[in-house]
Amino acid sequence: MEQNLYLLGLSSMGGLGLFFASLLVFADKKLRVEVDPKILLIEEVLPAANCGACGQPGCPAFAEAVVNGIADVHECTVGGEEVAHQIASIMGVEAKAVQKKVAKVFCRGGNKETDRKAIYYGVTSCSLAAKVGGGEKSCKYSCLGYADCVDSCKFNAMWMNANGLPVVDEDACTSCNKCVEACPRNLIELHSPDIKLHVYCKNRDPGKIAKKTCKVACIGCTLCVKPDPENIKMVDNLAVIEYSDAYLGLEECAKKCPTNAIAYQLDPIH
């Protein structure tokens, strides 16, 4: 009797196993989806940060987009030149030279420099302060100082300094664009680290008001425009650099600035 039970169990379970195994074999043969082996190869060389900087939802999606010709081989900013070359060799194409870019914070009005209109007790978030209260600094173009950009950085390339301003570690920055999107005042831009001259201010108020609100604000005096009128233009009381591929910046422009709003070779960790 007992022997029969064992046999029954073995045969029924074994039978079921065989049945499902054959189903799987059938599915594998008939319903197989061909995956381009290149996609898997590219996925392996990608940094797996899944940051979304390329515009695709994660690294696997980017790999697929490259193989399908939607994305370019050099579009992974995190991987940089090295990864671009590897992907190019997998795809059998020539990689274009990748221009490294880093995040630049265009406001130097920290706690010491800017005038404060009030003490802010609310939620410490830039996007919220910009919408609901306007923060505590008088300048309505300045860095709010609640570190939304630092929170958005996945590569530990940003932190807040003692003066209440975000600082970028240019070696660690992968130009993933997250901080650019996080800043509600659009103070962060991506630029080549080779460009030496930048205007570190976005204040468009007339000089008189700008000077009152911040010690390092652009007051629209146009002194910086004279040495390089081709690349620097005055727009609404603010010196704006028109960046082009060959642009590197002239040192004279920064020397003339009375407020140091435009600066040459500013140490990124200032």
Added chain:
Amino acid sequence: MGLLTFKSGIHPAYRKNSTEATAICAAKIPKKVVIPLQQHIGAPNKPLVKKGDIVKTGQKIAGSDAFVSSPVHASISGKVKAIASTLHPSGQLITSVTIESDEKDEFFESNPGKREYTDLSSDEIRGIAKDAGIVGLGGAAFPTHVKLSPPKEKKIDAVILNGAECEPYLTADHRLMLEQPEKVVYGLKAVMKSLNVSKGYIGIENNKKDAISAILNMAGKNGADIEVHGLQVKYPQGAEKMLIKAILNREVPAGGLPMDVGVVVQNVGTTVALADSIRDHKPVIERVVTVSGTGVKEPKNLMVRIGTLFSNVIEECGGLNEGARKVIMGGPLMGLAQPSLEIPVVKGTSGIVVLTENEIKAEKARTCIGCGSCVDVCPMFLLPTRIANFSKYDLTEKAEQFGVMDCIECGCCTYVCPSKISLVQWIRYGKGNILEKRKKIKS
């Protein structure tokens, strides 16, 4: 008769005793007023005067052709010094007219002679409300003539007068009801006539017993059908929707207005202004402002000209105490903190509350412990903690689905939160995002 009320809500410390017994006194006429051209909800006004013009008290200085708008009048006589954008109590920069006083305070009279509401048609009453620049003086500043012109398909059968004044510190409406009950009731009758409604209600919180009896004495006269109701002392009893629920047991549908349930709600200050404009041709050039809080030396109820700077008003009250730190326009729960004292009193300024350092100590927000206190107190029966989280992570669709637009921003949830989360701030952020999105879709 038992006291009426609504479900949920909170019981903050009311702190009204410093001003509830002080009679309204007229403030000195300031040397300079700054009158923002936009003091109402609706279309912006255009200035009707130029720099250098001489204006008289009560002269119309700005107006608009749009229906949902309300004109602005000069509150003192003198010379227009400047027309420039200045800081409005709402935090925005708004074009304002600065008038320097000639210290004569001459009145601009266009049509002298007494009028009574009984001789006027409902259209004429509406016209007077519009010309006099009357807006909701409780704080929302919605043009009154718009409220008096409901669309035809909405049948209005009741007018409620709001004398709840549930915000801590404020006593402006209380004193008005106590000192000028005749005008309050007169204004209510005018509103009822213009809406062709025979039933009027006045709701007053039970911590103003003297005001209730003053109004009761007056309401019974001349056979008008006006009921006066004592309300339980609870915040936010003075919010329109809560008031309607308490008095008429009707519920305004989500996204709807009081007119959807056949009700128009007016503040007592608004009816006093309406009575003045009908009988004395006086536009809104002054209002009662409660100046209170531990940061003020002599708390008072002042009749202040529109456009007087906060600094002048506070000077009138003996100045600031040491340690004064936060200036709020309105009550402490729904009022707006101000970054400076060079801000003008506007039609919606029901009070100026100054708090000291140790009263405003803000604790850092901690994690939500899921206690549900905010859900218990929300008078709109929303889930504040969930909505705030949806807003925080920009899940605007979800937030909308959970009724973020129905939030009346009364602040009950933030008041009770044991983790000190600024729920209302997050909710306002979410609302702002949704409004921006809607604007984009429209354009």
